[in-house]
Amino acid sequence: MEREAEQVAAAIEASRARIQQIQQAVERMVVTGYSRNRELSVRVLGTGTLLDVSFDDDEVLRRPRPEVLSALIVEAVNDGLHRLTVASQERFAPFIEQAQAQAEASMKQLSARY
Numbered sequence: 001m002e003r004e005a006e007q008v009a010a011a012i013e014a015s016r017a018r019i020q021q022i023q024q025a026v027e028r029m030v031v032t033g034y035s036r037n038r039e040l041s042v043r044v045l046g047t048g049t050l051l052d053v054s055f056d057d058d059e060v061l062r063r064p065r066p067e068v069l070s071a072l073i074v075e076a077v078n079d080g081l082h083r084l085t086v087a088s089q090e091r092f093a094p095f096i097e098q099a100q101a102q103a104e105a106s107m108k109q110l111s112a113r114y
Contacts, residue, residue: 011102018095026088033080035072042073044080046088 029046039060043051053073055061059074 007071015095015099022091022095029084029087031080031083031087032080033073033076033083035079040072040076042076042080044077044084046084048081048084050080052078 005055025046027046030051031044031046033042033044034040041054041056043054045051053076061068066095
């Protein structure tokens with residue numbers, strides 16, 4: 001019983017370390033988000049920090065209405081944050097699938113004992 005507890009503790013610690021590695025990789029990611037028609041782009045760091053805004057067409061800056069420019073910025077930032085969420089989920093997916101498989105196997109072993 002003590003050996004099993006040590007194995008479980010070791011597995012938990014290994015999982016914690018893996019989660020931390022994945023989280024650090026996500027935080028270092030940089031994704032690009034775009035407004036419709038790709039007139040404007042933004043780069044977002046994995047922590048959610050906005051790094052920069054790029055106008056892919058000088059025509060965007062010549063538009064007379066600030067609300068149009070504001071809408072493009074919001075679209076690009078939201079797209080960048082969405083892409084960040086998807087990329088983060090993709091990084092964590094293999095770990096989650098493995099953890100679920102291990103949990104199911106453990107539950108089967110436990111139920112077989114009782």
